[in-house]
Amino acid sequence: MKTKTKHYLSKNxxxxxxxxxxxxxxxxxxxxGVISLGVGEPDFVTSWTVREAAILSLEQGYTSYTANAGLAELREEITKYMEIGFGVKYDWREEVIVTVGASQAIDLALRAIIDPGDEVIVVEPSFVSYVPLVQLAGGVAVTVETKPENGFKLQASELKEAITPKTKAVLLCSPNNPTGTLLTKEDLEGLTDVIKENDLLVISDEIYAELAYDDQHVSVAALEEMRERTILVNGFSKGFAMTGWRLGFLCAPAEISKAMLKIHQYSMMCAPTPAQFGALEALVNGMGDVAEMKRSYHLRRNYFVTSLNELGLSCHTPGGAFYAFPSIEATGLSSEQFAEQLLLEQKVAVVPGNVFGKGGEGHIRCSYATSMEQLQEAVKRIKKFVEKKI
Structure with a gap:
């Protein structure tokens, strides 16, 4: 007789x-024969010098645990990177933790600050893991839908309206996944005024910081009086083309960092040692490769977004990341119908916007982190599909 096991599962x-x-x-x-515009990762291979540094670390026998918070030299280099690139100073000894990807960093941040019933404001459309991670930490995700007419930028008035006595933090992502929206200094200052007035924390996911095009990326933590109320999340997956290495980092005030480190110690011990040596090389000698990848994405963005608008799929120009988020409402299809039919009829894979929250309905997410040849072919196929629907 087969034992039923479902009743053992956590209801959460x-x-x-x-x-x-x-x-x-x-x-x-x-x-x-499918062209995938769905995968949210670079089409570049990690730089050879980075791979070589990881290989060398193995050859030299660095196969043990590192400190829980990560290699001292890597954390020190992260603080230099944050200060030179984004104008935020951290103490590498007490305020930086190397994590297993940015996803683990967000999980640590939420678990460190949430008590049961605490509310966290999540700006939608948002990356698919945000709401579930809030729920797994015992919190309540309060979603705020941004609007296409505002370029999917959260407005201060919308943030203010969502705040209740139970609100603990706001989770922001800029440049944004899935919309590509980049919040400028002026945009952020409008939001941080509300955040400071209500004594809230910010979890700022800045994993796409290196991929900002028309305007420079501004870190929330660099703004006046925000460093002490910001948990900054970043990593190496996107800008450094190191998705499979699973390496991210957290920067936060010492008291918050200590709380996150306790969870990290018990749940993960430390990030993989060879990956940390690779990341160290990326920060020291890899910025030229990052700049080259960014130039390529910029060109692809310009081509792809222009093409989508010419096809009648209205698309705002994303300020960063490598995603376009066009409206498909002109076709009369839901986002899931559009994505499924496009895949079956023209073999182009995209992600339906509704998976990123209610505010994503009527849109699809397309990653332009693929070759120009593939993008051009994808545009031809999307054109054939759209012409039959409009």
């Missing part, structure tokens, strides 16, 4: 929805 976990992105990846994986 059982109620979580699986990632909506995976459905379309799984469909595409079983089809030949």
């Amino acid at each position: 976990v059982e109620n979580l929805k699986p990632s909506g992105i995976r459905k379309f990846f799984d469909l595409a994986a079983n089809m030949e």
Whole structure:
């Protein structure tokens, strides 16, 4: 007799929805000739010098744990990177933690600050893990939908309206996944005025900081009186083309960092040692490669966004990351219908906007982190599809 095991599951976990992105990846994986605009990772291979540094660390026998917070020399280099690149000073000894990707960093940040019932404001459309991670930490995710007419930028009035006595923090992402929206210094100052007035924390996901195009990326922590109320999340996956290395980092005031480090010690011990040596090399000698990748994404963005608008799929110009988030409302299809039919009829994989929250409905996310040749072919196929629907 087969034992029933469902009743053993945590209700919190059982109620979580699986990632909506995976459905379309799984469909595409079983089809030949698919052009994928769905994967949120660079199409570049990690720089050779970075790979070589990791290999050398193995050859030299660095196969033990590092300090829980990460290699001292890597944390020190991270503080230089943050100060020179973004104007924020941190103490590498007490305020920096090297994590297993930016996703673990966000998980640590939420678990360190949330008590049961605390509310965290999540700006939507948002990356698919934010709301579930708030829920897993015992918190309540309060979502605020941004509007296409505002370039998907959260307005101070919208933030103010969402705040209650239970609000603990605001989770921001700039440049944004999935919209590509980049918040300028002026945009952020309007929000931080509200945040300071209400004594809130900010968890700032800045994993796409290196991929800002028309305006410079501004870190929330660099703004007046915000360093002490910001948990800054960043990493090496996107800008340094190191997704599979699973290496991120946290920067936060010492008291908050100590709390996050306790969780990290018990749940993860430390980030992988070879990956840390690779990341150290990336920061010391890899910025030229980052700049070259950024130039390539910039060119692809300009081509792809222009093409989408010419096809009648209205698309704002993303200020960063490598995503376009066009409206598909002109076709009369829902975002899921559009994505599924486009895949089956033209073999182009995109992600339906509704998986990023209600505010994403009527849109699709397209990653332009693929070759120009693939983008050009994708545009031809999307054109054929759209012409039949409009």
